[in-house]
Ligand SMILES: NC(=O)c1ccc[n+]([C@@H]2O[C@H](COP(=O)([O-])OP(=O)(O)OC[C@H]3O[C@@H](n4cnc5c(N)ncnc54)[C@H](O)[C@@H]3O)[C@@H](O)[C@H]2O)c1
């Protein structure tokens with residue numbers, strides 16, 4: 232409990248309209264030629280124009296790169312590396328959800344040191360230096376702006392991670408203005424993803440530590456009290472800011488106390504059925520919580536006491552059950568499909584999903600209760 236290492240992004244800036252300062256921040260980092268990496272959806276809703284213009288006005292030559300695909304395949308990364316190299320970029324800016332930020336991380340890494348993407352999947356295999364990197368999240372979800380992780384979809388539809396301290400950006404810039412118009416379904420999916428980061432960091436079997444615990448609890452408090460307003464038709468600035476801060480804090484937590492079975496079971500849904508990352512997490516979350524109930528009772532009870540004041544004096548069993556009920560009700564009222572069939576999965580896919588989930592050993596080892604093929608298959612079958 233007392234021996235741990237904690238790392239995070241060295242500089243975090245939280246400021247409404249802060250994206251307009253990107254030019255000044257690039258100059259501070261000594262850069263003159265930026266590649267702004269984002270996805271076509273963000274360009275379409277007009278979120279890119281103001282930061283892009285601000286960069287140009289500050290005298291930073293900027294290449295706008297809008298070709299990021301969701302759950303970025305290797306081709307998305309390599310394509311952007313070529314774009315950055317041809318442009319001779321000296322700084323990388325990721326502006327978007329996890330897909331854009333994860334792409335930006337690897338572009339900074341692969342442009343900074345000659346290495347092959349396929350050689351660096353896993354923990355600590357990447358080599359530096361990397362190019363300077365600024366991350367600007369537009370979803371309140373992945374926390375990628377404060378994690379050392381980049382998730383890539385391989386040609387065999389597996390999701391693999393590059394994990395390296397080199398992937399912490401120089402600056403995380405949180406500008407809630409960019410999330411004001413986030414559609415309700417994406418707000419809900421990404422918000423649940425961030426809550427899962429907090430829950431799994433808090434219950435992780437390895438590397439659980441006092442700093443991650445504190446961050447996870449505060450993150451969960453912020454997000455559970457603000458998600459309903461954030462998915463409403465008129466979200467307030469305050470709820471958007473709370474969700475963005477909460478997702479960042481959850482990211483800081485799980486960067487140091489890793490996630491577990493919810494994520495492991497979610498990955499095959501993203502890889503094979505292109506279910507968005509947060510949605511895949513939401514689909515399996517409740518059944519994994521129930522599976523873990525006995526092994527994580529005390530920790531779920533502590534989370535209940537943190538987010539449900541009425542349970543403050545409840546015993547572990549009652550508080551733990553209340554926590555699972557509370558998360559179940561929350562997922563139920565969110566605006567997205569609740570069953571696997573609705574996202575294209577059929578009975579005949581269950582073995583394949585469970586087989587692939589069991590390959591995500593990197594995360595399964597953190598689960599409070601040992602996950603087996605049979606249990607994973609049962610969980611998918613229950614939410615079919
Ligand atoms: N690096 C990490 O630590 C980490 C952690 C969890 C997940 N991930 C990865 O992140 C990816 C998922 O990221 P995500 O959930 O943020 O989604 P995303 O980046 O794939 O974006 C989803 C959609 O939301 C749209 N969007 C984003 N912001 C918007 C805004 N403000 N307004 C309107 N539309 C907006 C995008 O255009 C896109 O269509 C997955 O590849 C997942 O594996 C990474």
Ligand SMILES: [Fe+2]
Pocket residue numbers: 373424425428494508512
């Ligand atoms: Fe996640």
